[in-house]
Amino acid sequence: MSEDSAPAAQQPVQEPDGLATSAVPPGLLALFLAFARMSLAGFGGVLVFARQAIVEQHRWMTADEFNETFALCHFLPGPNIVNLSMVFGARLRGIAGGIAAFAGLLLPPTLIMTVLAIIYARFGDVDVLRRSLAGISCAAVGLLIAVVFRMMTPLLKRLDAVALILMLGVFLAIGVLRLPLQAVLLVAIPVSVGAIFLMRRKVAA
Amino acid sequence: MNAENPIWALISTFGLMSLFAVGGAAAAVPEMHRIAVEVHHWMTDKQFADAYAIAQLSPGPNVLIVTLIGYAVAGIPGALAATLAMCLPTALLAYYVSRLLNRPSQSRWPGLIQAALVPLSIGLMAASALILAESTDRTLAALLLTATVAVVASVSRINPLWILLVGGLLGFAGIV
Numbered sequence A: 001m002s003e004d005s006a007p008a009a010q011q012p013v014q015e016p017d018g019l020a021t022s023a024v025p026p027g028l029l030a031l032f033l034a035f036a037r038m039s040l041a042g043f044g045g046v047l048v049f050a051r052q053a054i055v056e057q058h059r060w061m062t063a064d065e066f067n068e069t070f071a072l073c074h075f076l077p078g079p080n081i082v083n084l085s086m087v088f089g090a091r092l093r094g095i096a097g098g099i100a101a102f103a104g105l106l107l108p109p110t111l112i113m114t115v116l117a118i119i120y121a122r123f124g125d126v127d128v129l130r131r132s133l134a135g136i137s138c139a140a141v142g143l144l145i146a147v148v149f150r151m152m153t154p155l156l157k158r159l160d161a162v163a164l165i166l167m168l169g170v171f172l173a174i175g176v177l178r179l180p181l182q183a184v185l186l187v188a189i190p191v192s193v194g195a196i197f198l199m200r201r202k203v204a205a
Numbered sequence B: 001m002n003a004e005n006p007i008w009a010l011i012s013t014f015g016l017m018s019l020f021a022v023g024g025a026a027a028a029v030p031e032m033h034r035i036a037v038e039v040h041h042w043m044t045d046k047q048f049a050d051a052y053a054i055a056q057l058s059p060g061p062n063v064l065i066v067t068l069i070g071y072a073v074a075g076i077p078g079a080l081a082a083t084l085a086m087c088l089p090t091a092l093l094a095y096y097v098s099r100l101l102n103r104p105s106q107s108r109w110p111g112l113i114q115a116a117l118v119p120l121s122i123g124l125m126a127a128s129a130l131i132l133a134e135s136t137d138r139t140l141a142a143l144l145l146t147a148t149v150a151v152v153a154s155v156s157r158i159n160p161l162w163i164l165l166v167g168g169l170l171g172f173a174g175i176v
Helices: A026-040 A047-057 A063-075 A078-125 A127-157 A163-178 A181-204 B006-020 B025-039 B045-057 B062-101 B108-138 B140-155 B160-172
Strands: none
Touching: A026 A047, A026 A078, A047 A063, A047 A078, A063 B062, A078 B045, A127 A163, A127 B006, A127 B045, A127 B140, A127 B160, A163 A181, A163 B025, A163 B108, A181 B006, A181 B025, A181 B045, A181 B108, B006 B025, B006 B045, B006 B062, B025 B045, B025 B062, B025 B108, B045 B062, B045 B108, B045 B160, B108 B140, B140 B160
């Protein structure tokens, strides 16, 4: 939880990204603590903090290695940052390192979340808490809409009709018709892969 | 391990869900809502919206909304079971795939599949927003707050935590 430990000692000179990584791989405890720290700093998403800690503060990976690792975790199913902790830890220290990073990322916030759940179960009916949470929910939905807009921008700029139609289709199937996720994805993924494959062939030809 | 055991129901539900959760935690929210509120009646609509708000406000990966769902179903064991079921199988999968892919190859399939998943995950997140908005934005003031936040957060780089706290204060004051 202490934010004040390493950076001053480790960064004698400010250097750009992509320089050599530190030669000695970190120990299991160091991995656990580093991921616990970035997890607890990560309000509203851990990725920014993870990149900062791994690439800039500890120099455990170059910027390129980090991007590669994240891209892999992004297209695999599951929570991206959780996948990243396992893959990253395992790269440095084998499966034990993966588990250390995974546990560091998840254990402290899970404990906090459990305490919050207990508080909510006891006091969730108290009017003041209920009203405050309602206000936070409204703002949280607004934030989610903003993320959706930001992610849509490149598709809109390119007028990528195929992607926009696919996006709208998934939105309608899940958001409006409330169909089960598995069924929708079993149809949508092959259709999307097929459509993009054909489109790229056409562009190449 | 019978079908009635709530812990087992949590493990099988979230373990299976995580394997289909492309595009991260936000994209899985509609499915969590469908399972927790509509299929199993583990929570009410309002409780789900509250859980989402708490998960956003707390540190750590946003996927930990499953911890709150698990707690609502089966207390502390439920919270731990749901969290591990949602996070561990895909993390191990990622570990094995990354070992496999570390042998370098110039295949274009990873890039192609990734491009194909982008519109799907945006669609999923938009659906999350709609479902959550339906349960939270019951008044005009609430709808206005959501819309304002959507615009402000789209055009500025303000720290989301401040926005959430302002929302909490407005709710506390009884405005939304």
